[in-house]
Amino acid sequence: MRRTLLASLLAxxxxxxxxxxxxxxxxxxxxxxxxxPVYTSARYALTAGREKEIQGRVGLLPTAGVGGSYMRSDQxxxxxxxTYALQLTQPLxxxxxxxSYKQGKLSVASSEAQFAQAQQxxxxxxxxxxxxxxxxxxxxxxxxxxxxAISEQLASAKRNFEIGTSTITDTNEAQARYDLxxxxxxxxxxxxxxxxxxxxxxxxxxxxPLAVLRSSVKLSPPQPAQIDTWVASAQxxxxxxxxxxxxxxxxxxxxxxxxxDYTPTVDLVAARNFNDQKSVRTPYLxxxxxxNSIGVQWNIPLFSGFSTSSKVxxxxxxxxxxxxxxxxxxxxxxxxxxxxxLGVANGLSQVKAYxxxxxxxxxxxxxNKLGYQVGVRINIDVLNAQQQLYSxxxxxxxxxxxxxxxxxxxxAAAGALREEDLAQVNALLGGAQ
Numbered sequence: 001m002r003r004t005l006l007a008s009l010l011a012x013x014x015x016x017x018x019x020x021x022x023x024x025x026x027x028x029x030x031x032x033x034x035x036x037p038v039y040t041s042a043r044y045a046l047t048a049g050r051e052k053e054i055q056g057r058v059g060l061l062p063t064a065g066v067g068g069s070y071m072r073s074d075q076x077x078x079x080x081x082x083t084y085a086l087q088l089t090q091p092l093x094x095x096x097x098x099x100s101y102k103q104g105k106l107s108v109a110s111s112e113a114q115f116a117q118a119q120q121x122x123x124x125x126x127x128x129x130x131x132x133x134x135x136x137x138x139x140x141x142x143x144x145x146x147x148x149a150i151s152e153q154l155a156s157a158k159r160n161f162e163i164g165t166s167t168i169t170d171t172n173e174a175q176a177r178y179d180l181x182x183x184x185x186x187x188x189x190x191x192x193x194x195x196x197x198x199x200x201x202x203x204x205x206x207x208x209p210l211a212v213l214r215s216s217v218k219l220s221p222p223q224p225a226q227i228d229t230w231v232a233s234a235q236x237x238x239x240x241x242x243x244x245x246x247x248x249x250x251x252x253x254x255x256x257x258x259x260x261d262y263t264p265t266v267d268l269v270a271a272r273n274f275n276d277q278k279s280v281r282t283p284y285l286x287x288x289x290x291x292n293s294i295g296v297q298w299n300i301p302l303f304s305g306f307s308t309s310s311k312v313x314x315x316x317x318x319x320x321x322x323x324x325x326x327x328x329x330x331x332x333x334x335x336x337x338x339x340x341x342l343g344v345a346n347g348l349s350q351v352k353a354y355x356x357x358x359x360x361x362x363x364x365x366x367x368n369k370l371g372y373q374v375g376v377r378i379n380i381d382v383l384n385a386q387q388q389l390y391s392x393x394x395x396x397x398x399x400x401x402x403x404x405x406x407x408x409x410x411x412a413a414a415g416a417l418r419e420e421d422l423a424q425v426n427a428l429l430g431g432a433q
Contacts, residue, residue, distance in 0.1 A: 035204030042118030049111025056104020059097030095260035170379035237415035340410035347403030
């Protein structure tokens with residue numbers, strides 16, 4: 001309860017801080033830790049999963065119980081019997097119980113691996129939702145700037161047509177581009193609203209203005225810079241792989257547990273009994289007293305209607321299924337690691353290319369504007385150059401966000417994604433847009 005209260009107070013504090021300025025990536029993540037229902041569900045699943053070890057240990061510990069009866073019989077209830085017994089049973093040899101105990105410990109390990117996976121998934125979901133909002137904001141901002149530039153070009157085309165230095169074609173082309181930009185702006189506004197709603201779903205409240213990526217940021221390649229190292233980590237340290245590995249061990253233990261139904265069982269049994277019998281008609285049979293007993297109880301199973309063999313066959317098939325699931329988890333982790341690594345490497349190259357294209361597009365726009373003014377370029381040339389510049393800027397910002405997300409995904413595939421990695425990305429952010 002104390003941890004929950006502290007987390008709630010932290011969320012309130014972050015909300016107040018965010019209300020005063022731009023919320024950064026770490027602040028949004030802290031809100032998600034408290035409010036995201038998927039992560040909350042995983043936390044409770046971990047709490048429940050840790051009880052499996054205690055439940056599995058039950059079969060190795062003694063059990064004690066008290067039972068008894070009170071009866072009156074005959075027509076006039078002239079006889080009665082009162083008995084009760086206290087019995088203690090300690091398993092001495094039960095292979096099935098021992099396997100259940102091992103399964104309980106493995107279940108705890110599985111729950112912890114699944115929760116670690118949920119923690120990584122939360123970081124990825126927060127990062128993706130955050131950068132989706134920034135990308136939508138950038139797209140809307142660039143379209144707004146493009147719309148303003150087109151409107152200026154439209155006004156210029158109208159003036160030139162009025163004084164007879166250009167044709168109506170220039171005006172119509174600029175008007176068509178303006179109308180298209182207006183429609184694209186409406187769609188971009190809708191995309192932004194959807195992105196904000198997705199982020200709100202995670203953090204449980206409407207997002208405040210978000211800190212944006214600094215324009216002068218320099219992205220770094222993954223370390224180490226060898227893809228094989230990341231692939232090897234994904235095969236062994238990925239939490240999805242670890243959870244499936246534990247699932248296979250549990251399935252193999254289940255085979256042994258079911259086969260244990262063929263083996264004898266031995267228990268130590270100690271009891272204290274009380275008996276009180278009274279009869280009016282036969283008083284010589286009346287008795288009252290205590291008796292103690294201690295001994296070993298054993299049982300050898302002979303035939304159970306083929307139930308045990310059927311359960312063993314079922315467990316063997318499920319173990320093979322778990323083995324296939326583990327193989328699939330490893331292949332998926334390797335694929336994700338390769339995709340993310342290539343996404344970072346290619347993303348860095350893309351960012352560099354887009355940065356060069358932005359400079360070239362700006363130069364092209366300036367040249368076309370000058371050429372339009374002196375009469376060697378037409379209006380459509382300027383409009384195309386404007387569209388190319390703003391499209392390049394939009395693609396550049398998107399490439400930066402994708403590269404950062406692929407870096408987080410790469411660490412997640414290798415089972416190495418931590419909150420500290422989110423803090424490193426957060427250091428690249430500046431003020432609100």
